[in-house]
Amino acid sequence: MMFRPLCLALMLLAAPRSFADVSVRDDRGKTVSLKAPARRIISLAPHLTEDVFAIGAGRYLVGAVDYSDYPAEARRIPRVGGYNGFDLERIRALRPDLIVAWQSGNPPHQLERIEALGIPVFYDASRTLADIPTVLDRLGTLTGDTRGASRAAGQFRERLATLARTHAGQRPVRVFYQVWDRPLMTVNREQIISDAMRQCAAVNVFGALPSLVPTIDDEAVLKANPELIVTSHGPGAQSVWLGHWKRFPGITAVARGQLAHLPPDLLSRLGPRMIDGAEALCAAVDKARAAR
Incomplete structure (x- = not known):
């Protein structure tokens, strides 16, 4: 009697697979493939x-780096190092099936050593705000949390479109974004904060400088x-930082009282809260525009 094996085979083919190979292309242009x-x-x-928490996959995080403090649950995740380097033995011991890395913010030589361990690595190299929801979608594919990723990415894209639509055609505002004090540092047009400025119809006064995070001086700001x-x-x-510029009343921003301090981390982290930072930046730009 062949019908029972045949029925079983048909049932197995029709049944949804609990686990299936998944793959995405990361920001290096390389395919990251997982067996499940x-x-x-x-x-x-x-x-x-x-990002991982935003798509609803935070429960799968077994290791993170220093300063991973949002949301609050992230503070309880075991640490594997920080910006200066990683504990490779700790990483190996945690038996990860996926590592998510920041291409321009992690030490390249250590990333090479991690890849030598045979662990799949997904690289993020977001350069515009529009790149961020794309990363969320890709992480959703890699974790199977596609519904949460689609929701988080969709909300980000909707808010970004609203910013661009609201500020389309408005008169540009010239902005200096201060990254650090000593030495005095800013960003050029290729850095993602400049893309946030563009959504607000603002112009980065140091956008043309060749370095991504250039060092400047007071005279350059005055000019x-x-x-x-x-x-x-x-x-x-x-x-302290903004107070320093009050010594130079000849700067238009100082003369008009347009010195703005935005909430920390919102514009310096390339994750889902960056849209909050962009909205706060646009509010400051709108205020400066109205002060003309």
Whole structure:
């Protein structure tokens, strides 16, 4: 009697597979393939930790780097190192089936050693705000949390489109974004913060500089004469960093009182909260535009 084996075979073919090979292309243009959705993930950047939580896959994180402090649950994840390097033995011991890495923010030589362990690595190299929801979608594929990823990515894209639509055709505002104090540092047009400025109809006064995070001086800021000076660094930046520019009343931003301090981390992390930072930046730009 052949009908029982035949029926069984048909049932197996018709039944949904619990696990299936998954693959995506990362920002290196390389395909990352897994035999099944990732269930033991190590994040090598705070914003990638946020990404994984945002799509609903935070429960799969078994390791993260220093400063992975959002959401609150991220603080309980075992640490595997920080910006200066990783504990490779710790990473090996955690038996990850996926590592998510920041291409421009992690030490290349250590990433090479991690890849030598044979662990699949997904690289994020977001350069625009529009890249962020794409990363969320890809991580959703790798973890099987496609519904949560689609929801988080869709919300990000909708808010981004609203910013662009609201500020389309508005008069540009010249902005200086201060990254650091000593040495004085800013960003050029290729850095993602400049893309946030573009959504607000703002112009980065140091956009043409060749370095991604160039070092400048007070004289350069005086010459650029921005209409708005912004920083989002932590404690002290609002009073000390922005207070420093009050010594130069000839700068238009100072003369008009347009010195803005945005919440820390929102514009410095390339994760889902960056849209919050972009909205806060646009509010500051709108205020500077109205002060003309």
